[in-house]
Amino acid sequence: MKKIDKVYRLLQDLESQGKENISAEELMQHLNLDRTSISRYLNELFRKGKVIKINSRPVLYSLAKEEASSEKIDIKAGSLDKLIGADFSLKISIQQAKAAILYPPTGLHTLILGETGVGKSMFAELMYEFSKECNILKKNAPFIRFNCADYADNPQLLISQIFGVKKGAYTGADHDKEGLLTKANKGILFLDEVHRLPPQGQEMLFTFIDKGSFRPLGETENIVKVQVQIIAATTEYSKSTLLKTFLRRIPMVIELPPLRERSLVERYYLLVDFIKAESKRLNKSIYIDKSALTSYLLYDCPNNIGQLKSNIQLASAKAFLKYKTNNIGHILIDQEDLEQEVKKGLMKIQDYRKEINEIFKNKGDILRFNYSEEGIINNEIISLENNESSEIFYDVIEKKLSLLKSQGLSEKEINQILNIDIESYFSKYMNKLPEKLPKDQLYKFVTMEIGDTVEEILNVAKERLNKSFDEKVYIGLAIHLQGSIERIKNGNKIYNPKLNFIRIHYSSEFLVAMELAKIIDSKFNIEIPLDEIGYLAMFLASDLYESKIKKESKVGILVIMHGDSTASSMVRVANSLIGEVYTEALDMPLTMKAEKMYDAAKNKIIEMDKGKGVLLLVDMGSLTNFGEMISEETGISIKTIDMVSTPIVIEACSKALLGRELQSIYKSCLELSRCRIETRGNNYSKKKFLIITACFTGEGASETLKQILIQSLTKSYNIEIIALNILDHNDFLTHVDSLSEKYKIIALVGTVNMFIENIPFIPAPDILSGEGVKKINKLIEVEENYMKIDQSLKNHLNLDNVEDLVEDCRVIIRNTEEILSIIINEEAKTGIILHLAFMIDRIKNKNGTPIKEDINSMRDIYTKEFILIKQTLKPLEEKYDVNINDDELANIVKIIINNNEK
Secondary structure, eight states: OOHHHHHHHHHHHHHHTTOOSEEHHHHHTTSSSOHHHHHHHHHHHHHTTSEEEEOSSSOEEEEOOGGGTTOOOOGGGSTGGGSTTTTTTTHHHHHHHHHHHHSTTTOOOEEEEOOTTSOHHHHHHHHHHHHHHTTSSOTTOOEEEEEGGGGTTOHHHHHHHHHOBOTTSSTTOOSOBOOHHHHTTTEEEEEETGGGOOHHHHHHHHHHHHHSEEOOBTOSSOOEEOOEEEEEEESOOTTOHHHHHHHHHOSEEEEOOOGGGSOHHHHHHHHHHHHHHHHHHHTSOEEEEHHHHHHHHHSOOTTHHHHHHHHHHHHHHHHHHHHHHTTOSSOEEOGGGSOHHHHGGGGGGGGGHHHHHHHTTTOOSEEEEOTTSOSOOOOSSOOOOSOOSOOOOOHHHHHHHHHIIIIISOHHHHHHHTTSOSOOTTOTTOSSOOOOOOHHHHTTTSOHHHHHHHHHHHHHHHHHHTOOOOHHHHHHHHHHHHHHHHHHHTTOOOOOTTHHHHHHHTHHHHHHHHHHHHHHHHHHTOOOOHHHHHHHHHHHTTTGGGGGOOSOOOOEEEEEEESSSHHHHHHHHHHHHHTSOOOEEEEEOTTSOHHHHHHHHHHHHHHHOSSSOEEEEEOSTTHHHHHHHHHHHHOOOEEEEOSOOHHHHHHHHHHHHTTOOHHHHHHHHHHHHTTOOOOOOTTGGGOEEEEEEEESSSSHHHHHHHHHHHHHSOTTOOEEEEEEEOSSHHHHHHHHHHHHHHEEEEEEEESSOOOOTTOOEEEHHHHHHSHHHHHHHHHHHHHHHHHHHHHHHHTTOOOSOHHHHHHHHHHHHHHHHHHHTOOBOHHHHHHHHHHHHHHHHHHHHTOSOOOOOOHHHHHHHSHHHHHHHHHHHHHHHHHHTOOOOHHHHHHHHHHHHHTBOO
16 A cells, blocks of 8 residues: 555544544654655645645644545635735735634634724625635535624613523513524624623623533523634724723734725725726726826725725716716716815825836826726727727616606706607616617608608718717607608697797707708608707707706605604614615704704705705604795795604605605605505596507607507507697696596506606607517506406405405505515515405404414514515505404515515
């Protein structure tokens, strides 16, 4: 037998006896070989993948797992070594981290020190990844993150989160609850801001560190044993008494350096990573001016890497906004996109001229970064003339722009914009522009002569105005012109109420439109009136209003309550459940004079108003009059709701984030405060289906779309199609409200999205391509299925008002989707409606009992869902006079969670 085989056989024998992680010296005691030879054979076995090598002191070896016998474990190729600075400022920290993970038998508990934003959380997570890469932890081992600061104001709750709690340990502890230490068994528990632990929690944690066991809060008899590696993190340094105690108990302390102590080269590579991350979100290259990048390299960044990343994201967002609104073909970050504190970095360039020159050696004045390309792109001066082919939009900014377009402008501006008969570039229902529509499909709806003429006049306009026109302008103008020419030939008058406005604000486009009108006149032997020339000019100016959009606009939500922290607590809960810090609060101590609070409220409302108004949520007394008084004084639109509860704050916040108007949010909150469902009118289920086609004249495009739908929709449908004009925004909405009393409105079809709540919009190009007709057929099929459910339930439920029940349940489902930001598939919605209907019938008639669920464990996992779904069910309880108990609620929560498609 070869000597290397003897070494391997001995390892097998020792491991079979329960010995793990064996050193070369231990093997030497059993073999007649010197230590150098044994080490050589062990390293050869490691290279062959037969043993695992643990680079501790001393170096330890164990047999490779059977399923991984052919793999080599290389701790220098793991997650930690990919960190920027791994061979420089983080070299010692990474060595310490590896030692902590690899130390036998189960690693060392670790404390990570560092200022805010240095990356402590990420470092802990990479330690966990490294542990899995080295087979110390299993691939599915838990990594649980917990921030002690989240519960610092409630010490008992904080301790119970980590260690668990015994029923009755404190008021509100109505059942035994498993702690995070237990859930992290066989894995890692990361405790961030560990210095916020109260003294009792510190002692419990130290007991676990010393003995590997602990008692849940309130437990006096049983102890819990788990195998968990603790990684704690803190911003507190040696001046902290708590830290000194940790230093005595935790053997491995790792300090991460602040950004100011890292080299400019490291900061450069961090910036590259962050810019590439934004490039990936856009799916487009990002260009950055060298002076802007220099500013990022040199500015004071007190909150370290976290702030650096945030500043890059903000600049990328600004650059994207320019790209969208100015019709440029690239996303370029330059000095104007930088925050003031970042711009100041350029003032330090004289002190770092040598390092900066070295970083930018062989690079041009503009650098390009793309996530899909490896390494750094060392470009010379790059031409930005050519657009990239990909047009995938930056989702967050796209949503903001669409909300501003649809709801953020004044009524006057909206009316001006609605004269443009094209679908908005910034429709919130689209992520990218539609594919080109083949001419042969367009020519099914307009004549070839019209199509060719539109192409000709847009080419002329392109040359005269020095700008391009996209596919939507071509399609919209072709449809419009087809109807317009027919009206002129038939002697029908064309009226444009915005003619003077167009002449003044779009003067260049109006002059070009006059030239184009002559081309159309000669081709069709007509004389285009001045009003129609105004409409042509609006098509040519369809992009100009985009440049007016400056910032996102949503309704502000302000909560004011009597008491030292009543409003703050309510808002904190609402923001936490919604998942975004949006709603703001003002607390009014009982000793504060109303005059002082009035001034504070007025200043806060002025600060919050973005042109959409503010919803004021108050409890009682003089606060109920603040809204009207402040509105009169400032001119800001304000609505006030009193006797407010947390569910109402949640409702207001969720609706505001969806971009709803002030009146809509106010109405929704009033309905919730009264716990009722908005009525849909008598015999809603029997109403005839309606599709609305719309353009700014109510003729032309909308009539063409109507005729297409009449020919294309399934003949069996009992459906009405009505063409409306959208010239006056308010008149249009009033007309739609009136029609909703008589019809079930299935969809709005047109070239401008009016964003009417709960009415799907189908863009005109989709109708022309056939995809829109498929969508409408599907919508009608869904509505007919709900009608069948309605009829079926009448035969099985012992209720007086079954007619409204299906629609009420649909409202509940829709509200649930909105407040939880989820999507439930249509098939599942049918099941939920049936479940709710039979549940109401069962409760009212006391027939049967619900399926029992493990409510406590479900509530622990889905706390947010329990609260919010209970809230959405309140109107159903009120209208049908039922009480949905916890068992029923748990069943509903389970059904909704299991059918979430997001």
